[in-house]
């Protein structure tokens with residue numbers, strides 16, 4: 001870190017005029033309350049598992065398909081999800097490192113959105129699964145106390161099919177994944193499940209899943225788990241909230 005950080009908010013220079021925004025307090029409205037309550041959780045109860053039903057809701061309403069339409073009046077199909085996607089392509093595929101889910105064997109799974117199925121691709125012992133979580137998140141211990149890590153991978157070739165000559169093509173794939181993560185975090189908030197983003201070791205994960213990262217690579221990770229309501233050490237900084 002180099003000296004003090006730039007200010008936490010920014011004022012543009014050379015402004016012509018300013019006008020105060022005019023908003024009502026929405027903090028008591030259910031939807032806005034949900035938005036305001038979203039936060040990163042790092043204190044997980046390592047002795048509790050999340051339910052398969054909650055995991056299924058998270059999958060279906062974040063990554064799942066809720067409709068189809070034909071693209072360009074052809075037999076090419078576009079799918080409807082709860083998040084938007086650049087070019088209507090939805091090139092993101094989600095893989096799950098399952099550690100603590102009721103009725104689910106520890107392992108690495110792919111969510112097959114066409115069939116609404118979890119396909120097991122690697123089986124782990126419990127100890128192996130939690131060690132992989134720590135390793136994949138660059139040694140961040142708390143991730144190994146959570147229930148599931150979601151690895152968002154992009155099928156670049158699907159995106160590049162349309163954006164072959166566009167220099168923004170790669171960044172669009174990351175923007176897609178970021179939209180999906182926020183959707184997932186809002187659902188977690190609704191279900192009272194803790195959620196987090198963490199740095200990852202991309203190549204370790206790609207090797208583990210068996211991906212060729214020039215075709216399909218990991219772009220982001222989102223995790224979730226059962227919140228530890230009485231942690232001995234609080235890992236989450238408290239914000240002074242306005243409402």
Ligand SMILES: Cc1cc2nc3c(=O)[nH]c(=O)nc-3n(C[C@H](O)[C@H](O)[C@H](O)COP(=O)(O)O)c2cc1C
Pocket residue numbers: 038039040041042140196197198199
């Ligand atoms: C791209 C990105 C990377 C992040 N990486 C980490 C990380 O490696 N470890 C971690 O504990 N939190 C990580 N976070 C979580 C942020 O620290 C957190 O969002 C921030 O402190 C604000 O807190 P809030 O999410 O509760 O609003 C990351 C968040 C984002 C969006």
